[in-house]
Amino acid sequence: MRLLCHNMLxxxxxxxxxxxxxxxxxxxxxxxxxxxxxDFLRHIFPRIQxxxxxxxxxxxxxxxxxxxxxxxxxxxxxxxxxFHHALLEVHLEQGALxxxxxxxxxxxxxxxxxxxxxxxxx
Amino acid sequence: xxxxxxxxPHAGCLATRxxxxxxxxxxRGLQQPSCTASTVLLCSxxxxxxxxxxxxxxxxPRHFASHxxxxxxxxxxxxxxxxxGGGGASSSKPLPSNVSQKAQGSxxxxxxxxxxxxxxxxxxxxLLERKIEQELERAKVFLRQNNKRAATMxxxxxxxxxxxxxxxxxxxxxVSEQQMGLENLRTTVEAVDALRTGAHASKxxxxxxxxxDVDRVLDEINDQADQxxxxxxxMGQPIGMAADYDEDDLLGELExxxxxxxxxxxxxxxxxVPGHRIPAEQQQxxxxxxxxxxxxxxxxxxxAKTAEELELEALQAEMASRSYCGASTYLGSGTPHLxxxxxxxxxxxxAPPEIFYNEEEARKYTENSRMVNIQTQLxxxxxxxxxxxxxxxxxxxxxxxxxxxxxxxxxxxxxHIWMGLDISPAMLEVASDREVEGxxxxxxxxxxxxxxxxxxxxxxxxxxxxxxxNADTSANEPRRRLRRFFESLYACLSKGARAVLQVYxxxxxxxxxxxxxxxxAGFSGGLVVDFPHSTRAKKYFLVLMVGGTAALPxxxxxxxxxxxxxGQQEVYVGHRKTKRRKGGHGDKASQRDWIVRKKQxxxxxxxxxxxxxxxxxxxxxxxxx
Numbered sequence: 001m002r003l004l005c006h007n008m009l010x011x012x013x014x015x016x017x018x019x020x021x022x023x024x025x026x027x028x029x030x031x032x033x034x035x036x037x038x039d040f041l042r043h044i045f046p047r048i049q050x051x052x053x054x055x056x057x058x059x060x061x062x063x064x065x066x067x068x069x070x071x072x073x074x075x076x077x078x079x080x081x082x083f084h085h086a087l088l089e090v091h092l093e094q095g096a097l098x099x100x101x102x103x104x105x106x107x108x109x110x111x112x113x114x115x116x117x118x119x120x121x122x
Numbered sequence: 123x124x125x126x127x128x129x130x131p132h133a134g135c136l137a138t139r140x141x142x143x144x145x146x147x148x149x150r151g152l153q154q155p156s157c158t159a160s161t162v163l164l165c166s167x168x169x170x171x172x173x174x175x176x177x178x179x180x181x182x183p184r185h186f187a188s189h190x191x192x193x194x195x196x197x198x199x200x201x202x203x204x205x206x207g208g209g210g211a212s213s214s215k216p217l218p219s220n221v222s223q224k225a226q227g228s229x230x231x232x233x234x235x236x237x238x239x240x241x242x243x244x245x246x247x248x249l250l251e252r253k254i255e256q257e258l259e260r261a262k263v264f265l266r267q268n269n270k271r272a273a274t275m276x277x278x279x280x281x282x283x284x285x286x287x288x289x290x291x292x293x294x295x296x297v298s299e300q301q302m303g304l305e306n307l308r309t310t311v312e313a314v315d316a317l318r319t320g321a322h323a324s325k326x327x328x329x330x331x332x333x334x335d336v337d338r339v340l341d342e343i344n345d346q347a348d349q350x351x352x353x354x355x356x357m358g359q360p361i362g363m364a365a366d367y368d369e370d371d372l373l374g375e376l377e378x379x380x381x382x383x384x385x386x387x388x389x390x391x392x393x394x395v396p397g398h399r400i401p402a403e404q405q406q407x408x409x410x411x412x413x414x415x416x417x418x419x420x421x422x423x424x425x426a427k428t429a430e431e432l433e434l435e436a437l438q439a440e441m442a443s444r445s446y447c448g449a450s451t452y453l454g455s456g457t458p459h460l461x462x463x464x465x466x467x468x469x470x471x472x473a474p475p476e477i478f479y480n481e482e483e484a485r486k487y488t489e490n491s492r493m494v495n496i497q498t499q500l501x502x503x504x505x506x507x508x509x510x511x512x513x514x515x516x517x518x519x520x521x522x523x524x525x526x527x528x529x530x531x532x533x534x535x536x537x538h539i540w541m542g543l544d545i546s547p548a549m550l551e552v553a554s555d556r557e558v559e560g561x562x563x564x565x566x567x568x569x570x571x572x573x574x575x576x577x578x579x580x581x582x583x584x585x586x587x588x589x590x591x592n593a594d595t596s597a598n599e600p601r602r603r604l605r606r607f608f609e610s611l612y613a614c615l616s617k618g619a620r621a622v623l624q625v626y627x628x629x630x631x632x633x634x635x636x637x638x639x640x641x642x643a644g645f646s647g648g649l650v651v652d653f654p655h656s657t658r659a660k661k662y663f664l665v666l667m668v669g670g671t672a673a674l675p676x677x678x679x680x681x682x683x684x685x686x687x688x689g690q691q692e693v694y695v696g697h698r699k700t701k702r703r704k705g706g707h708g709d710k711a712s713q714r715d716w717i718v719r720k721k722q723x724x725x726x727x728x729x730x731x732x733x734x735x736x737x738x739x740x741x742x743x744x745x746x747x
Binding site: 001002004005008009010011012020034037039040043044047088110111112113114115116117122 | 514550561563569573610
């Protein structure tokens, strides 16, 4: 599971108001190279919640994202490369995603988070 | 024979004796005599024929000709009536039956000839045997008379006869053989002829029946059935006051009512138990008449019985609430045996998707090239209907019910980034084995999408959403699930985005259920049916738009055409990923690692025939590989 996916995920348990962002408990992280596409990065940038991304990246061991960002930084090649790496190249293989409100853990195994809810949660 | 010629009034000149040839005459038909002699046959051969045919009762024995000398005038007759059937070619076109008739005739004659020869030979054999006996007797007589010379002579004669007998017997054998062979041949020929006629007849009948006609008729019938059902539905709509009530409200009330009755039953021990204790009490009352021992035995049994009965009651109550099912039913507990899970008609009727798509099914599904083709085509059509802006920018898409990633791969080929959700762990495992580029999540669509609002550029779903229409517990379930699904889908799409869901509805009810749920969630759009006139190629796409007033896209095949096998023109967005599946992951060491890892995986999975790792594993080969 990549940080791009994580940035879009929110907890969907019934009644939860503040289910975003999910906290990451990382046990195994892998890095896989992927093609660099600045077009997509620019397209998706406005939709990314930067703080959530930064926190999640730190949990996965990627510390070099800047604290605050602005549109101009998108012109900067090195920033884009960092962004690309954090967003699309770091994979969470084993671990868990924790709902901030209820504390419910969604286990991630083999890169696939298990988001199935029990009967009482939906 | 002469009298017949005398009877023929016109053939007066032909007064000489002649030997009728066997057979060919009756097959002559209307052949003109090819005679150039001065004698003129005044009557037509047709008039002659019946008389000639009358002579054909018993074909003469074979050696008849050798006993009688042909009179000189018979050459005329030979020329008149042709040779041995060589000139008997009929002018008419040989139909299949005629050919066999000719052959048949000759074989019949041959068989008859052989039969007679056999008879003859048998007679000769008998004669020779008699003669042998005679000579033997004579020899004995001479011996008694001490006439050695005469005896020797008799013996010599006997030997002669014996040799002849042998020869005759050999001939007989040959004749029998040939006779048998001919008979076999004849029967075979007749059988083949019959088959030929049969094939001819069936070909003629098949001309009338064409598969296209049958297809058309079936389509018509289906259409008519659909129309009838629609009419019935229309008639069945509640009118007037009844239509004003909100269905959802009513269903909600019904749910509550069910829940409350269930509570009553569960809590109603006081109500249930006395009812069951009564028979036990009665039993006890009856028992005092019996000796003590059985009484004590029965007493502990009675309360146990009532507890059991209570459980049974509760179970029955639960079952009663469960049995009010919607579109389908299945054995909810445990995994049905593969035999039962086999496709009766639809997989949706066999088991819920997370159980139906177990490891084996997932593998079969993904390895089936026809399935792969269909999924690719559907995905491409869905992308077409998605109408993403053509600016070459990759988009973030959702693949709902992504399964083993067949549709996701098409999305990757078009250059998009996607996230896939599916409920079957086995299918997702296959997807991750195939190393699809999208992020996968194990998730139930009926719980609503776990995506934050306004984050997705578009959503597709291939052959998945109809699984939501299945009932697990009560009829409310599918409606509730569909509602949650569509509401969350509506929320998570960004402005102007679309969702295209390719579905296989079991019937018009299901299609209506899904469309209504989508509309109620706030979507605009509708159901696009490609190739609506063909039962096989018909595909349903639920095209949903967030806001916007765009018209529904045009369906394909509305004029009754069939989908062609050629691919349509493809539009690529973004950089086309041409990465190879294996070995494109980096440097040599990591390639070999990947290969070794995969082989170990296969060994643990139980695949036989995985070669052991050696120094040749993953070694660099020449370019031509």
